[in-house]
Amino acid sequence: MTLAAQYATRIGRMKASEIRELLKLLDQPGLLSFAGGIPDPALFPAQAFADAFQAALSPEHQAQSLQYSVSEGYLPLRQWIAAHMAKIGVQCGPENILITSGSQQAIDYLGKLFLSPKDTALVGWPTYLGALAAFNAYEPRYDRLRSGENQPPERYAQAAEAAGGRVKFAYLSPDFANPTGVTMTHAERLQMLDLAETLDTAVIEDAAYQDLRFDGEPVPPMLALEQDRKGGDIEACRTIYCGTFSKTLSPGLRVGWVVAASPIIQQLVLMKQASDLHSPTINQIVTYQVAEQLFDTHVAELRSVYMRRRDAMLAALKEHMPAGVTWTKPEGGMFIWVTLPEGISGAQLLERALEQEKVAFVPGQAFHADGSGENTLRLSFSNSNEPAIAEGIARLGHVLKTAM
Template structure:
């Protein structure tokens, strides 16, 4: 028998199956009410618009370019559209600052590869996006806790990284309606992250996958916008903005983007040339057409739908959750984060819930780089209707109450 473990690179030991991807399989079970998958509602996809966009591409001379190899930087009209969108967010940039990736997950993988040597430290929030941890893990880093708005000293981070045999390389965070908690970092917290990054001389990776999905409150400038305001030009900044069309237009087309200073973009382009040459040209063209024709209308549609579902879930949690539990109240995004009484375990609760209550959610421990957070879990409202939310949260509340005793 071949012993593959002796042949695999050491980094392979850091690869773990995604609990979320496994739980998505439950969506096919009609007896399960699932709040597990943090995925967009397919009923809200602009399918007619995409059908027209692909038809137009195939009916034009552009079809030859659509089916051909293309430049690694990405489809120029889409990047030009993104330059205008970024300007509206307070991020003036040029074409050389915009890079198309095959979903923002590929962008996170590239950034891990670009910055992390074995034993270097990545600063991440506790909890943080599971996909980011999976992307970074392949490059064998250590992790330390990033607390936006906190008072931890730069020297303490440096010392901890040195003890682990490397340097602090970047701070990663989702500042708006984060996955998994739904929480938003306020302006002061964003400014403090920039201050810390300046002191440590590290990059800031701003995951903006949910930025368009604000339902309440006033928008807060992206971290990159705040840094440009400090430094005058994007090419003087250390913040790397990662965006996506997956939550607004269509996740299956796998089109994301990175906006950053030109030297970083040039390095990322070299990585793409070595990895997959370029993202799907025809998909970029279709995204460009649909975005140009009606991005704002599409965002307004999904905001209205998701905002209503969030309100329904918050009301159901208030109605059915027993004393001793608490949850976040997000201003946008797709997620609510529930904290159970100390001593309870979200993974054990899930096993019982799938057996008796027939409700799925994601245990929180997987989102913590240090393995803590056992008494937490994430629920998503994006694909649930009012009836599902009312019934599912009611069942879950009864199960938790019975466990508390």
């Protein structure tokens, strides 16, 4: 018996994540991995979480911690997030915040909220492959979002209409983007807001890495810029901000959030109720306790450590990469994007690197909605110390020189 013939049409667009598959290789002895965008577990505030869990499971608190909760999320945590958002220029209240199971769930919900089959999502070339995976289930078409270019807005609208749908949103990661590490300038963000206004479409701001700035001048979130334009009224904003504790406190607890105008939050709450009722209560409680206790000092430590690792990788790339190879120079985050000479396949290079030198990375093609970018790759520096980075990039450079 097979039920494959009964599957929904969307199933054909759902593919395994290359990163998830690569993570299965990490147990190989001697493997140096720059693949997953994984925080260093040695830097997790484990003792603070252990204390918070112990407190949450004490007799006076265990009934709340282990019980069902409201779909919107634990109120003290939403209040903490509102105060955190105010520090970066976004004025909002708990009614503008939904707690999600990581920002990945938020991205999935937003795809479900906006996309009907044949609608258009504007995304970067490349863009976060997890967003593509989430959006694919809702059967959209993709159009290339050309940040910093004077692309006529009507060209997007006409192409979407010709495909049988409408432009529903622009998805972007303005700060230290996954996978490129690139940060949008102030002018580019305003240009994107202008485009969204002209097209009357939403902006999904994936801010997973915003807190991890090492150097350079901070740029306000797009939601802050739009709110400023609209007299401070978040209810008038079309930008939807997705945040997460995965890159700062712990990815395993799966605690993220959405900040948006209250009608958007209300619709997402309905999805949350239908999906998993609410994010785990105890995880929200302990995340609040740890964030309240040490968020700022802990993030400062992360920035210091990750900056040294970024610098080590940039230095190693400069020393070991052959002529014709270029790379980004991020001001924060976890990633460096490498462009190889035309004709060099990132996927084939990975096969050689694993076999010959036991070095892993993510080929760049998976980050392109149109399947381009064959000669690109993503390197993550967050989960390797400086000696490992120097050794791994040297090995990668050796493989690449033999392939050219």
